[in-house]
Amino acid sequence: MATWSNLGLQDSASPLMEQLNFFHDHTLLILIMITILVGYLMFMLFFNKFTNRFLLHGQTIEIIWTILPAIVLMFIALPSLRILYLLDEINSPAxxxxxxxxxxxxxxxxxxxxxxxxxxxxxxxxxxxxxxxxxxxxxxxxxxxxxxxxxxxxxxxxxxxxxxxxxxxxxxxxxxxxxxxxxxxxxxxxxxxxxxxxxxxxxxxxxxxxxxxxxx
CATH class of the missing domain: 2.60.40.420 (Cupredoxins -  blue copper proteins)
Incomplete structure (x- = not known):
C-alpha cells in the first residue's frame, strides 16, 4: 500500500508489476537524458557569441533531428508493446x-x-x-x-x-x-x-x- 512521503511506485507483488516498474525506470532514464541534452543545447545557444548571418538551412542537422527522435521512440515503443501484450495474456488460470x-x-x-x-x-x-x-x-x-x-x-x-x-x-x-x-x-x-x-x-x-x- 502507499505510505506517507512515498513518492515512487509501490513495491511490486506480481511479475507484471515488476515489468511495469522496469518500463517506468527505462522511460524515465530516456526522458532525463533528453532533458539534459536539450538543456545543455539551450544553455550553449544563449550564452555564446557565435553568429552566422548567412545560414539559410541545414540539411544535415535536419536529418539528425528527424532520425534521432525516431530511434528514441522505438526504444520506448517496443517495451511498451511487449507489456501491452503481457497485460492481455491469460495463461491457464487455476x-x-x-x-x-x-x-x-x-x-x-x-x-x-x-x-x-x-x-x-x-x-x-x-x-x-x-x-x-x-x-x-x-x-x-x-x-x-x-x-x-x-x-x-x-x-x-x-x-x-x-x-x-x-x-x-x-x-x-x-x-x-x-x-x-x-x-x-x-x-x-x-x-x-x-x-x-x-x-x-x-x-x-x-x-x-x-x-x-x-x-x-
Missing amino acids: ITLKTIGHQWYWSYEYSDFLNLEFDSYMVPTNELETNGFRLLDVDNRIVLPMNTQVRILVTAADVLHSWTIPALGVKVDATPGRLNQTNFLMNRPGLFFGQCSEICGANHSFMPIVLESSPT
Missing part, C-alpha cells in the same frame, strides 16, 4: 474471481465453487480497530493463493467503476453490461490494498479493495 461494482461496495463470486459469494463494504471509522487502516479496511477480504494464475472477471451493476490494486499492476474498468477480464499472479504473501479508480458518485472514495495473498 482460479476465477468475479467482481461486481455497486454504488458503493464490491461483491465477489468465486466461480469455481458453488454458492461462494459475498459483499465487501468499507469499515466505518467509528468501527475501526486500533491497528486498522482508515478508509482502506473492509469487512470481508478477498483471499487468493499466491503463486497461482488468477483470472478476474469485472463488471458493474449500476454505473462505471474501476477495480484497481496498484501493487499487482491491475486496473480493470467495471462497465454495466460488459464483462472485462484480466489475470495476475501474486509472488508474495500479504495484504494488498486498492480503491475504486473511476468516479462513480458521492461515495466513490469509500469503495476500498483488500486482497489477502495466502501462501497455502
Whole structure:
C-alpha cells in the first residue's frame, strides 16, 4: 500500500508489476537524458557569441533531428508493446474471481465453487480497530493463493467503476453490461490494498479493495 512521503511506485507483488516498474525506470532514464541534452543545447545557444548571418538551412542537422527522435521512440515503443501484450495474456488460470461494482461496495463470486459469494463494504471509522487502516479496511477480504494464475472477471451493476490494486499492476474498468477480464499472479504473501479508480458518485472514495495473498 502507499505510505506517507512515498513518492515512487509501490513495491511490486506480481511479475507484471515488476515489468511495469522496469518500463517506468527505462522511460524515465530516456526522458532525463533528453532533458539534459536539450538543456545543455539551450544553455550553449544563449550564452555564446557565435553568429552566422548567412545560414539559410541545414540539411544535415535536419536529418539528425528527424532520425534521432525516431530511434528514441522505438526504444520506448517496443517495451511498451511487449507489456501491452503481457497485460492481455491469460495463461491457464487455476482460479476465477468475479467482481461486481455497486454504488458503493464490491461483491465477489468465486466461480469455481458453488454458492461462494459475498459483499465487501468499507469499515466505518467509528468501527475501526486500533491497528486498522482508515478508509482502506473492509469487512470481508478477498483471499487468493499466491503463486497461482488468477483470472478476474469485472463488471458493474449500476454505473462505471474501476477495480484497481496498484501493487499487482491491475486496473480493470467495471462497465454495466460488459464483462472485462484480466489475470495476475501474486509472488508474495500479504495484504494488498486498492480503491475504486473511476468516479462513480458521492461515495466513490469509500469503495476500498483488500486482497489477502495466502501462501497455502
